[in-house]
Amino acid sequence: MSKTSFNSLCNKFECELCGKIYKRHSGLANHKITIKDANIMRPTVYDLPERAIEETRRILIYHIKERLKQSSKHAGNVRVMFSCTESQFFGVFKGYIHDYFPKTGNYKCIFKGINSYSTLSKVLGDDNWGVKYFLQHQKTFVLSYQQPSNPNDPDPLLESNLCQKPDPLQVQDPDPLQEPDPLQDQDSDPLQEPDPLQDQNQVNIHKAKKRRICKPKPVQIIIGWKRKEKSDVRNIVYSSGFIFINFIISRMKDIENFY
Numbered sequence: 675m676s677k678t679s680f681n682s683l684c685n686k687f688e689c690e691l692c693g694k695i696y697k698r699h700s701g702l703a704n705h706k707i708t709i710k711d712a713n714i715m716r717p718t719v720y721d722l723p724e725r726a727i728e729e730t731r732r733i734l735i736y737h738i739k740e741r742l743k744q745s746s747k748h749a750g751n752v753r754v755m756f757s758c759t760e761s762q763f764f765g766v767f768k769g770y771i772h773d774y775f776p777k778t779g780n781y782k783c784i785f786k787g788i789n790s791y792s793t794l795s796k797v798l799g800d801d802n803w804g805v806k807y808f809l810q811h812q813k814t815f816v817l818s819y820q821q822p823s824n825p826n827d828p829d830p831l832l833e834s835n836l837c838q839k840p841d842p843l844q845v846q847d848p849d850p851l852q853e854p855d856p857l858q859d860q861d862s863d864p865l866q867e868p869d870p871l872q873d874q875n876q877v878n879i880h881k882a883k884k885r886r887i888c889k890p891k892p893v894q895i896i897i898g899w900k901r902k903e904k905s906d907v908r909n910i911v912y913s914s915g916f917i918f919i920n921f922i923i924s925r926m927k928d929i930e931n932f933y
């Protein structure tokens with residue numbers, strides 16, 4: 675993703691999906707051919723009935739929403755990963771795959787920009803796939819886009835000056851509807867029950883937060899598929915496919931529901 679720091683003012687040819695910028699039109703054209711190829715059905719993929727694909731969508735949404743908690747300590751970068759066959763992944767994301775890696779057989783989708791939430795609503799068939807509402811007008815959601823604070827700056831989240839800010843998610847929120855969140859500054863939410871299963875997640879989130887201070891990640895949702903293969907001392911191999919989803923969790927007051 676180092677290409678994203680490139681000065682976009684001097685360049686014209688940008689991939690809308692990944693933000694990669696090319697000096698020549700032919701560079702972008704080749705990139706688009708690669709993307710098109712990534713969406714070709716491989717021999718390892720078989721057709722699933724629509725009902726099975728629909729069920730996979732619901733499983734995906736369940737796993738995403740399970741990470742959307744009321745407490746601010748669950749906000750930040752997260753990664754969801756669970757078993758999924760290549761055919762299930764392809765059935766849901768065909769047409770939206772950005773990369774296919776022939777050597778490993780892995781796939782990657784990038785959802786980025788102002789339309790990324792609605793694109794995923796379409797892919798997953800659910801407008802509420804990335805949002806959960808709580809008492810006290812609290813809303814926790816998958817951050818899919820953050821407006822540039824300066825119109826001359828197409829993507830301030832990619833600027834290195836963000837490194838000085840401890841938490842880009844809680845600084846200068848561009849949404850004028852957003853109100854200050856009294857829960858935001860608390861490390862722990864007294865209303866939140868402790869969840870022993872979340873301990874490991876917490877460690878991961880804290881690690882992610884530490885990383886973000888040095889090098890903030892751009893606001894995007896990465897969904898991919900990979901095969902994990904392992905073997906024992908007798909070289910007996912066992913493997914499984916996994917889907918992984920990398921995203922940022924944010925929180926705000928849901929003022930639409932005030933009455």
Ligand SMILES: [Zn+2]
Nearest residue numbers: 689691692694
């Ligand atoms: Zn691209």
